[in-house]
């Protein structure tokens with residue numbers, strides 16, 4: 001038998017999340033962000049579930065190539081634009097929209113030979129201080145781009161650093177409005193957190209909303225609200241099985257560094273999943289996990305290929321039920337065969353990180369399969 005760890009991508013959940021967010025931003029175009037190989041899910045695997053979006057956002061030209069190879073003819077935006085002048089040729093060939101965040105990208109464009117002019121998204125640095133033109137230099141960049149024969153249309157965008165906090169966008173939004181609101185351009189402001197969390201009175205969900213984590217079923221404020229309360233479903237499940245059992249006595253410990261010591265005689269299950277699979281080593285004892293859909297917790301340190309779970313806490317199986325043991329299904333996050341769910345956000349919080357990092361960190365040694373939607377999208 002092969003090692004039992006595997007991951008599942010749920011196409012129906014992607015469809016559901018997309019439809020749900022569309023209903024929340026009815027007047028916006030939805031750009032499904034599929035950078036980092038669709039947040040670890042795989043672009044080819046999410047395509048069926050997300051093709052109802054109005055466009056896709058990617059980081060690399062190779063991701064855009066894959067979308068075109070899947071048959072996507074609609075908009076694709078390079079979220080950071082081109083990394084060198086040569087990539088503009090691919091933009092022309094594949095009809096890609098691209099972000100312009102710096103002077104060099106404008107220079108490259110003015111020297112680019114193309115039959116069909118490009119659509120670009122001019123980015124303002126409204127306070128995140130990573131990419132973009134300062135508010136003061138924004139208009140002159142806009143004017144220069146608009147006059148460029150290589151450019152057909154200029155849209156404007158910015159990115160919020162604190163959209164997961166209430167009123168976390170006010171300062172940046174004010175800078176944006178002061179220097180861009182009078183331009184006759186389509187506007188793109190929101191990531192998932194801004195689209196879902198900021199008051200609609202701010203009018204943020206303008207033309208294009210750029211959605212990543214919410215489409216993948218992650219909460220935009222996991223400390224306060226679980227994904228389910230946002231109406232979002234998990235799109236990625238990480239599963240394995242118990243491959244060995246240990247009966248430890250009170251006072252005995254489990255795993256490297258003996259960080260966990262049993263306070264009573266305890267039945268422990270050893271699970272084929274470790275940090276080399278992408279399960280976070282920083283998740284200490286007490287991280288939730290589902291065994292046959294029932295919630296228990298990890299004990300001791302996560303090692304490279306294994307981790308340990310407390311089976312004692314699950315007590316004795318119901319009469320007639322299979323006892324928990326070798327071969328029992330373990331859901332590290334996502335949805336178990338019983339339908340029980342464990343939020344990836346919960347595991348991330350125990351590891352001091354975010355669902356984003358866990359999704360992107362799934363290791364290549366974990367086989368991933370696609371669970372097709374049973375119903376066609378409406």
Ligand SMILES: *Cc1c(COP(=O)(O)O)cnc(C)c1O
Nearest residue numbers: 033079159191192210211212213
């Ligand atoms: C990654 C990214 C997004 C999506 O962010 P989420 O928080 O996952 O919704 C939106 N805009 C830009 C520019 C990005 O790089």
